[in-house]
Amino acid sequence: MKTILITGSSSGYGLETARHFLSNGWSVVATMRRPDAGLLPRSEHLRLLALDVTDPSSIAAAVAEAGPVDVLVNNAGIGVVGAFEATPMAHVRKVFETNTFGVMAMCQAIIPGMRQRRSGVIVNVTSSATLAPMPLASAYTASKQAIQGFTGSLAHELGAFGIRARLVEPGYGPTTRFASNTEVPATDLIPAAYSDFAAPIFAGYANPGPTTRESDVAEAVWLAATDPSDRLRYPAGADAVALAKAA
Template sequence: MGSTKPIALVTGASAGIGNAIAHGLVTAGYEVIGTGRRTAHLPRRDGVTYLDLDVTSDASVTAAVAQVIERYGRIDLLVNNAGVGSAGAAEESSVAQVQALFDINVFGVIRMTTAVLPHMRAQGRGRIVNISSVVGFMPAPFMAPYAASKHAVEGYSESVDHEVREYGVRVLLVEPGWTNTGFESNSVRADTPMEIYAEQRGIADKLIGEAVRAGDDPAAVARAVVAAATDTKPKLRYTAGSRAAMVSTLRRVVPSRAFDRQIRKLNRLAG
């Protein structure tokens, strides 16, 4: 079954930011296929068709992309949103735990991009929008693995964009700030907690919780994704929400020493 609408595939669309993105794209005129690990319980309404997908599995990614191509004949837009957060000092997370986080946040993006690119190149057009974060371009104490994964997504996206632009394909970034979602409950707690970090970890957890509750509505991220998907002359990076735009500007114009001091002050770090 084909569609006259452009076809969008959105990972991690069962809740939160991904759900907002999926419905924002429906409003913008897309036929949207939203994915999650288990989607059978999700209602089939509001123009989104759901599909089971595990971005950590090569076989699952290959099968899902093939299913979309078989049904619709093409994929015009891929939004790589599936991801997980982290909480705790870097020293408190085992290498295995960080590898598992990267398998979702980084290698999930790579798997999906690798699976979709041949189809987009063949049709001579397409956009891939990767959901990064403000911590993709700034430090995030007590979230180091998560920040590292988003830095990796930034470097990967910008590099691949140069490789595929001549084939009519763009790879773009959306950088949300703190967003009012279930980020805390979706964050991996450090698996080897240490007493020496306990007090500062508690402060960081409180600050993150406050920032999330006061954060932008997920609809702000959806609007940025729609802009990245539809702009005739797209930008490489789109910040999502007023706070993200402010942080991005500060990162560019504030001297590094002053920016470093502000990070420590905001995170209530000594020294």
């Protein structure tokens, strides 16, 4: 039985991915800052661990308790919405600490074991914003773009050791509570000078048309984790697939 460790499993894409792998007979280590099994099915193959990807001691403890991992899914992420001009650098750094440096730290913690076993898959979840950058999300987009380049480079480094690095690029999914973890209302970061520009964008967010489902992302992660090819990118959701084809 293979083992997958998923960060950010308390809701959204991470939660659905944990469910998907459990239903397919995997051993799942579902991690989150405050472990809560309420939304996951009871299973002898499920372990819940506390993990804050911005805390080195938390990472070390979780990885040690998890034991050998066949697949790492770096899904934990936060966002901030607003005009960059009005976004305090403290908020920008908070986004990068989770979305960029947290992913890198998890990779550094997991890679040695995979390298010794000469097998493993690292799946980094980014965003279709890396394919078509969204307005009013510059810090978020930059944090995810960094992981796009990082993962491509990592794939070259680790291939010689039998380790595959992959990107899953979800489209727009309003159920992911995009900016909730930063606790910064978007309206606080829209100066009056941007009001006319921002209004139609927020209207579009409220009525986006076809969106990416959580199951779309779980299925893309599954494909990325089990595909034996050298493929790097896996767009998730019809909107992301269309953007990837146009890129």
